[in-house]
Amino acid sequence: MVATGFRRRKVVIPPGGRRCFDEDEWAGALVCVAAGVVELVCSTGEAPRYGRGALLWLTGLPVEFLRNPGDEDVVVYAVSRVSASAG
Template identity: 80%
Template sequence: MATGFRRRKVVIPPGGRRCFDEDEWADALVCVESGVVELVCSTGEAPRYGRGALLWLTGLPVEVLCNPGRVDAVVHAVSRFRFEGGEPMFADTKAFSGFAVDDIPAAKRFYGETLGLVVSEEHGMLTLHLAGDRPTLVYPKPNHVPASFTILNFPVPDIERAVDELAAKGVEFQRYEGMDGFDERGVFRGGGPLIAWFTDPAGNVLSVLQED
């Protein structure tokens, strides 16, 4: 019996509530894709987490998930499951991710010069050589439409320094409607890890977030 992954998406409308079922969220890594999620706990606490937050709800005294914002709160959960039939076909495959841009030269300058990543180019496509041996493909798409979620998160030890250095290079940080808690730098302090969002030249959303 091999282990795989189960993915699911939960949408909570503005002002909506969803009773917390511990079995539903057991051993699941939860990511807030958009909006704000409030976790109402039996202890009386009600922490809020915004876009980009990663949560582990197993064992927490959560009773209800609420959306206190003005836009849909969208969360994704990934948990492990076991299935019959031996090892999955791709169990040992070294997978990699990728995303599209509408201008390869502009992307190469941004990721290589502005962000300081190691970038290689071959066959008209880029490879971002990220720390941890996780190459990420960047490919051209003329009718590219940016994703509505964060495609890359960069953990940093000092988010204020990182934001200041990027701002000095011309990077502008995003503030999203319906989300309160942004400081003057554009760092979101409304719950969860400190995080600041920005975009690449193609409009893809990236973030820097404070390491614990």
């Protein structure tokens, strides 16, 4: 359940999979890693890993894609405000 005025999206990345990063998709969202370990592969060559329970803010970071280096699904939830113009 999500409070009025907010929306929650669930993103699942299978083992060995990756998801291209679109900054607009993640703008203004608080991201929670609910399962697995997600790797944020950056244009700088860095690839920090975050496990279950991590809270992330991806806005403004040089992320190129999210990758699942593990052997279980990565599940992340992104919670963001619903804009007034979204109706």
